[in-house]
Amino acid sequence: MCAGCGAELTTPLSQVALPVHARQTYGNGAQLPVLMESGTFAVDPDPWGGPWRMWDEIDPGEAEARGIHAxxxxxxxxxxxxSVIAPGDVRGTRLIPEKRGGACCGLDGADGPNMACEACDLPVATRVDDCSLWQxxxxxxxxxxxxxVDGAHAAPLSWTELAKKGxxxxxxEPVATWGGRLGPDHYWSWSPRWEAAAGHALAxxxxxxxxxxxxxxxxLTAAVFQRALDALLxxxxxxxxxxxxxxGQPSPDxxxxxxxxxxxxxxxxxWAPAGPAATAHLVPLPLGVWLxxxxxQPCLPVPASGRIPRDVLRDDPPPLPPGRLFRADRGTFxxxxxxxxxxxxxxxxxxxxNLTQGTPADLF
Incomplete structure (x- = not known):
C-alpha cells in the first residue's frame, strides 16, 4: 500500500524468487515479455536505477560492504x-509523463519513479517496458x-512436486521486434532466459x-557451457x-x-544433495532450464489441417535451431x-x- 495515504496499489501477491534475467538487456529493439508471473512479486536486494556513481568515486570498503568485489x-x-511485479498487477496509479526518461520505444526508468499514487500523487513505482528490457x-x-493478505502466501512446493509439475x-523461442511497415516481426533465437541463466551459472x-x-x-549442456569454459580456462x-x-535424478557419484x-x-x-556428493560445489540453474x-523435450511435428493465417508464426515443420552458437549473457555474467x-x-x-578488452565477442 501507499506509504503516503494507505491506498492499495496492487492485487494480492505471493512472493517468489527474483528471476536471474531481471536485469538483462537483450539485443537491439527486441520486445521482451513481462518479467514476473501475474500474482507474484520478488524483492530485488540490490539498488536499481539512478543516481549513479562512477567506480573511482566509491571507496573500496563501501563497495565490498555492498557485495561488490571487483x-x-x-x-x-x-x-x-x-518489489518487482507484473505491470498488470498494479492498481490505483497513474503515469508521470515528464518522467519518461531516455527511452527508445517505451519507458526505461532512467529518470526515477514514473508512476504516482492516484490518491495522493506520491511517486511510488517505476515502470519499465522499453525495447530490449523485461517489462x-x-x-x-x-x-x-x-x-x-490472508491466503496470498501458499506453502512452497516440495522438490518432488517441482520435479513432476515444474x-x-x-x-x-521466437523473439519479437518492433514492427516496420509490414507490421510486427519475429526471429527464431536462443531463449533470452537461457542466455541469462547461462551467464549466471557460468560465473x-x-x-x-x-x-x-x-x-x-x-x-545441450555442453552446447551452452563447454565452449566458454574451454576459452576462459x-x-x-x-x-x-x-x-x-x-x-528425481540418480544420486551423483x-x-x-x-x-x-x-x-x-x-x-x-x-537443491542440495546428501551423502558423498554433499561436498561438491553447487552451481545454480533456474528450474525451467534445469528441467x-x-x-x-523433442520438437515433435503436430498434424494440422487448413491454412495458417499470414500473421501467425509458423511452426510446421518445427523451426530449425538458431543459426549461431550459443552465447551466455555478458551483463548477467x-x-x-x-x-x-x-x-x-x-x-x-x-x-x-578481458570482458571489455580481449574476450572473443562470440562468447557473449
Missing part, C-alpha cells in the same frame, strides 16, 4: 529492496509498504573450477567434472566436483561474477578485465 563501470545509489514495475521500498523453459562455474579445466555433460589435465543433479542444480522458484534456495537439460568474493583472485580478475 571494479564495475558505475554503481547505483538507488534504494535497495524494490516490470518496481515498487519503491521507501514509498510502498507490504501488508499481509514447467520447462525451451532453449529456443559460478568459473569460481567452482578453481582455475582448472571443467568438463560438463555432452549434449586453461587447457589440459587435471579436469574438474560437472554433472547435472537434483530431485563421489567423483563429481561440481553439481549443476535447480533453484527453487519460490524460495530461491538451491529441460535433464529431460529434453559480469553482474554475478563481481559479486563473488573469489573474483579477487588474479586469474578471475584477468577474465573480468
Amino acid at each position: 571494479p564495475v563501470h558505475a554503481l547505483s545509489d538507488g534504494t535497495p529492496g524494490a 516490470a514495475v518496481r515498487l519503491s521500498p521507501d514509498a510502498v509498504h507490504r501488508v499481509p 514447467e520447462k523453459t525451451p532453449p529456443f 559460478h562455474l568459473l569460481v567452482a573450477s578453481r582455475g582448472q579445466p571443467v568438463n560438463v555433460p555432452d549434449g 586453461p587447457a589440459g589435465p587435471p579436469k574438474r567434472r560437472a554433472v547435472l543433479a537434483g530431485p 563421489a567423483g563429481a566436483d561440481i553439481l549443476l542444480v535447480p533453484v527453487h522458484p519460490q524460495t530461491g534456495r538451491m 529441460w537439460l535433464v529431460s529434453p 559480469q553482474h554475478t561474477l563481481v559479486r563473488q568474493p573469489a573474483v579477487r583472485s588474479p586469474w578471475l580478475r584477468t577474465i573480468l578485465e
Whole structure:
C-alpha cells in the first residue's frame, strides 16, 4: 500500500524468487515479455536505477560492504529492496509523463519513479517496458509498504512436486521486434532466459573450477557451457567434472566436483544433495532450464489441417535451431561474477578485465 495515504496499489501477491534475467538487456529493439508471473512479486536486494556513481568515486570498503568485489563501470545509489511485479498487477496509479526518461520505444526508468499514487500523487513505482528490457514495475521500498493478505502466501512446493509439475523453459523461442511497415516481426533465437541463466551459472562455474579445466555433460549442456569454459580456462589435465543433479535424478557419484542444480522458484534456495556428493560445489540453474537439460523435450511435428493465417508464426515443420552458437549473457555474467568474493583472485580478475578488452565477442 501507499506509504503516503494507505491506498492499495496492487492485487494480492505471493512472493517468489527474483528471476536471474531481471536485469538483462537483450539485443537491439527486441520486445521482451513481462518479467514476473501475474500474482507474484520478488524483492530485488540490490539498488536499481539512478543516481549513479562512477567506480573511482566509491571507496573500496563501501563497495565490498555492498557485495561488490571487483571494479564495475558505475554503481547505483538507488534504494535497495524494490518489489518487482507484473505491470498488470498494479492498481490505483497513474503515469508521470515528464518522467519518461531516455527511452527508445517505451519507458526505461532512467529518470526515477514514473508512476504516482492516484490518491495522493506520491511517486511510488517505476515502470519499465522499453525495447530490449523485461517489462516490470518496481515498487519503491521507501514509498510502498507490504501488508499481509490472508491466503496470498501458499506453502512452497516440495522438490518432488517441482520435479513432476515444474514447467520447462525451451532453449529456443521466437523473439519479437518492433514492427516496420509490414507490421510486427519475429526471429527464431536462443531463449533470452537461457542466455541469462547461462551467464549466471557460468560465473559460478568459473569460481567452482578453481582455475582448472571443467568438463560438463555432452549434449545441450555442453552446447551452452563447454565452449566458454574451454576459452576462459586453461587447457589440459587435471579436469574438474560437472554433472547435472537434483530431485528425481540418480544420486551423483563421489567423483563429481561440481553439481549443476535447480533453484527453487519460490524460495530461491538451491537443491542440495546428501551423502558423498554433499561436498561438491553447487552451481545454480533456474528450474525451467534445469528441467529441460535433464529431460529434453523433442520438437515433435503436430498434424494440422487448413491454412495458417499470414500473421501467425509458423511452426510446421518445427523451426530449425538458431543459426549461431550459443552465447551466455555478458551483463548477467559480469553482474554475478563481481559479486563473488573469489573474483579477487588474479586469474578471475584477468577474465573480468578481458570482458571489455580481449574476450572473443562470440562468447557473449
